[in-house]
Amino acid sequence: MKKVITYGTYDLLHYGHIALLKRAKALGDYLIVGVTSDAFDKNRGKLNVQQTVVERIEAVKRTGLADEIIVEEYEGQKISDIKKYKVDIFAIGSDWRGKFDYLNEYCQVIYLKRTEGVSSTELRATKNPLIKIGVVGIGNPTERIIQESLYVSGLEMCAAYDEQNKKLSAICEKYNITAYSSLENMLQEMDAVYINALLPKHDILIEKALNFECHVLCESPIFMNRSDADKLFELAKKKNKVLFEAIKTIFFPAFEHLMLIVNSGIIGGIRDIEVSCSHIPENLEEIKGEKYKGSMYDWGSIALVPIIKILGTEYERCSMYDYESNGFNYFVRGLLKYKNATAVFKVGKGIKTEGQMIITGTKGYIYVPAPWWKTDYFEIRYEDLRATKKYFYRYEGEGFRYELLEFVKMINQNQIESYYYSQREMKSIIGIIEQFDGGKVEKLNFDL
Known part of the structure; x- marks a missing residue:
């Protein structure tokens, strides 16, 4: 049996995609189609994809041309897939000519003629x-x-x-x-x-x-x-x-994967989260007269996002210690008590602490080094340190493009709620900001 493999994003599946899949199918007896994951598209800077990987897989499945569908998740996976599935032919559109010649070492590479006059980019522009x-x-x-x-x-x-x-x-x-x-x-x-x-x-x-x-x-x-x-x-x-x-952090590929891993139960039940954010701005003397430029207003929502997303919105109580001077909030240490878990967050402006995140589970823990809010790397650690798993997910630029991408998608798809960050989660965090702003904290003198 001759096996053929091809890859693509297949966003807004059109007759050009289908024609290429038919050509690939005709090359052998069994066609494997690799569909890029959402995170992989983001990692390689493809930020205009309109559909989720689930929707794109379903569209490919409905063509009836794929004998097997797999998800492409990382750079270099093609070699691994060719070996794993004992592939005879790698087929791809002619617009990639020369790009995949290196795969000739593992199987035959064939560049298929691309259908002229249609592209996902053009469809996206027409549709939106x-x-x-x-x-x-x-x-x-x-x-x-x-x-x-x-x-x-x-x-x-x-x-x-x-x-x-x-x-x-x-x-x-x-x-x-x-x-x-x-x-x-x-x-x-x-x-x-x-x-x-x-x-x-x-x-x-x-x-x-x-x-x-x-x-x-x-x-x-x-x-x-x-x-x-x-x-x-x-x-x-x-x-x-x-x-x-x-909040750009929510949309970083590494943060997205971290949430998936936590929810998978791989480190067991979550019992505690520690999150810290701080910086010492060069213009501190200029801004410390502005109450709403203090640490809780600057960092509070960001620090609370992973806590609320992982442990939920139904915390039993929130205690906060506010270090301030002349009405300016320099540092806050907060504790959220849940039914079966706790969380500590620390935010500082004009003061410095280690900006890491630690998620404690019953089987292991996740360590995200500073600055965790620019997440591109994290580790899963166990009792046996030899079992440590390390994850790295590159992001482009400073990450703002990812939140803009989600905003545009929500508008184009007529969605007032986001899977990444719900209104319920936002309101839960707003409630903690309101508690702080209302003075329901224990105040400590920063100057002493």
Whole structure:
């Protein structure tokens, strides 16, 4: 029996894909089709895929051409698959000519003629019109968001508004985007907005954007209290608009895999999580007069995300110790008590601690080195250290492109909820921010 293998993403499966699968099928007796995983696509910078791997596999299955379907998850897997399945022929589209000649050492490589006049890229462009995004507030990290938006198809950051920042004109000129002196005028022209403003202004800006029929991506923490969250998530639902919190860590390929591994039970039942985030900014003297630039407002949502995603939203109590001076929050140590687990989070600004994450299980633990929020590497460790497993997942740029990609997907697929980060999870974290902001903490003097 002659075995043939081919690979592809098969996003928005079209007649070009089907024609290539038919040609591959005709080369032998048994066709194996490798479909790229979501994480693998992200790792290699393919950020415009519209469908999940499950949807793409199902589409290939429905053609009836594949005798077996496998998932391609990492660079170099093709050699392993060819050996494992005793493949005779590797077939791929002619647009890859020469790229896979190295596989001739393991089997015959055949480049198949590509069907002209159709591509997934063209279909995506036809199916989903370009989303015009305006920026509200150009402080950190807005400029980096603008830079990374250039790598995400289907969107254009084309306008900016900031009533206070004198750098607005310079940044707009640098990236060839329009500077607006009126927020309302900008919102009238946009499909969506990215909001990066001080926390107390979030609810007003979000409500205004939604009433102008704009989708909203807002920096964390998205709200100060549950009341605002309930009200504006309900308004977004009524308007059929996406309202989402910008936390890039959630969308890193390594973080996504880490969540899958935790949920698989490989380290047993989770009994404790320790998370730390801190930094000492160069402009500390300038910002320490701004309450809402303190550590809990800056880092709180980020530190709490893995805890809430792993242990859930139903914690029994939250205790926090707030180290402050003159109203500025330098450091917080928090403890969440669950029915059968605990979690500790530490966030600091103007103070330094090891920015690692440790997830403790009944069979082993996961260690994510600093800075864990830029996750690209983690280890699973057991009693026998020889059994340690190490995982590395590259990400592109600074990671902002991944949250932008999810935002665009949610808009195009008319989804107001994200699998990666639900409104229930957001509201649970907002509740802890509200507790802190309301002074329900034990205050300690940072200066002593």
